[in-house]
Amino acid sequence: xxxxxxxxxxxxxxxxxxxxxxxxxxxxxxxxxxxxxxxxxxxxxxxxxxxxxxxxxxxxxxxxxxxxxxxxxxxxxxxxxxxxxxxxxxxxxx
Numbered sequence: 001x002x003x004x005x006x007x008x009x010x011x012x013x014x015x016x017x018x019x020x021x022x023x024x025x026x027x028x029x030x031x032x033x034x035x036x037x038x039x040x041x042x043x044x045x046x047x048x049x050x051x052x053x054x055x056x057x058x059x060x061x062x063x064x065x066x067x068x069x070x071x072x073x074x075x076x077x078x079x080x081x082x083x084x085x086x087x088x089x090x091x092x093x094x
Contacts, residue, residue: 036062 018027019034023042028034040060049064050057053072058064 016029018029019031020027021034021037021042023038026037028037040063043060045059048057048059049061051064051067051072053068056067058067
């Protein structure tokens with residue numbers, strides 16, 4: 001089953017193309033968003049990503065980045081991208 005399907009939805013006077021997840025029915029505005037959704041919510045987990053600030057664990061890099069931006073953006077010592085990459089490599093070697 002292909003989990004990616006596009007639909008056209010009318011919002012106001014202009015048609016807007018939406019992409020529907022065939023696994024859960026969620027509608028997303030781009031194919032890239034749908035692919036990220038499928039990877040975050042429906043894919044088999046092979047790696048874990050741990051927040052270096054609060055130790056919370058996520059199944060995808062995107063979920064970890066969203067968490068860091070949302071919950072730790074104004075804290076001192078904000079993590080750099082290279083720190084996250086190194087942390088991911090460390091987590092996958094454990």
